[in-house]
Amino acid sequence: MRLAFILGELGSGLRRNMTMVISVILVTFVSLTFVGAAGLLQLQVGQLKGFWYDKVQVTVYLCNDVPTNTNCVAGAVTPDQKQNIQGMLDSPAVKPYVEKWTFESQDEALAHFKEQFANSPMADSVEAGNLPSSFRIKLTDPEKYQIINESFSATPGVDSVVDQRKVLEPLFVVMNGATIVAVGLAALMIICAALLISTTIKLSAQSRAKEIDIMRLVGASKTVIQLPFVLEGVIAATIGALLASGAVWAIVKFFMGGFLAKGNTGMPIISTGQMFAIYPVLILLGIVLAGVASVVSLRKNLKV
Structure with missing residues (x-):
């Protein structure tokens, strides 16, 4: 009987305040979409760092069949040249600056390339012969890059020496800055959503003042009186969160995985599977936001 009463009051409140409910849905949708966008940016930064930034500090690229400088005019690196480079890495002059090093063959470079660019048309257009083999070096002190470069x-047999961190750092700075902006906008929109939910619940309670008085007289508990109003906000915010989840999916599927991937010039793109962790966060945030805003509003405006 009590459940039926609560559901009845909930349905009545949603019908009476449909315009305000739609407003809550829309503002929650927009605010949580910004939150989702910030999460996507962080996932994208992690995608970039995961293979390049955190694992590689300096890369010594070896010559392949396509010479790009005078060191490679004789053709691809020979086994003796490769052995000489390895010996230099282990020599007393260089070893103190090297924490560890690994060798990546052309086949391994192709496998890593396809892993990074799995969502890009580029993945099927590159062969192992197009990619150089390399020595990946982690320095004991990243500031000593110039010593490795000069050595x-x-x-x-060496095509080029590249400090990957210096190459990628400007990109990460820009993307982290974009994340901060997205988080700031999301916080602002969440505040707006909380205020709108609070106002909606307040107006809903005021429009049913007589019904609330009657429920008090018949001995209805504080929870029974307040619960329909709280559920109104929670339902509206949950719908907004679900719409925001759909928007996040569309951004990754059609914009990042479609438009950006087609014009990709060297940036690995996150896949739709990587963003599933964002959905529960958006939905939970919507529910908590609506629940807290509703309870606070009722305590201030509905004295039971």
Whole structure:
């Protein structure tokens, strides 16, 4: 009987305040979409860092069949040249600056390339022969890059020496800045959503003042009186959160995985599967936002 009463009051409140409910849905949708966008940016930064930034500090690229500088005019690196480079890495002059190093063959480079660009048309257009083999070096002190560069840049068989962190750092700075902006906008929109939910619940309670008085007289508990109003806000915010989840999926599927992937010039794109962790956060945030705003509003405006 009590459940039926609560559901009846809930349905009545939703019908009476449909315009305000739609407003709550829309503002929650917009605010949580910004939250989702901030999450996507962080996932994208993590995608970039995961293979390049956190694992590689300096890369010594070896010559392949397509020469790009005078070190490679004789063709691809020979086994003797490769052995010489490895010996230099283990030599007393260089070893103190090297924490560890690994060798990546052309086949391994192709496998990593396809892993990074799984969502890009580029993945099927590159062969192992197009990619150079390389020594991946982690330095004991990243500031000592110039020593490695001077030691290997003119060595026969070496195509180039690249400090990957310096190459990628500007991109990460821009993307982290975009994340901060998205989080700021999301916080502002969440405040707006909380205020709108609070106002909606307040107006809903005021429009049913006589019904609330009657429920008090018949001995209805504080929870029974307040619960329909709280559920109104929660339902509206949950619908907004579900719409925001759909918007996040569409951004990854059609914009990042479609438009950006087609014009991709060298940036790995996150997949739709990687963003599933964002959905529960958006829905839970919507529910908590609506629940807290509703309870606070009722305590201030509905004295039971």
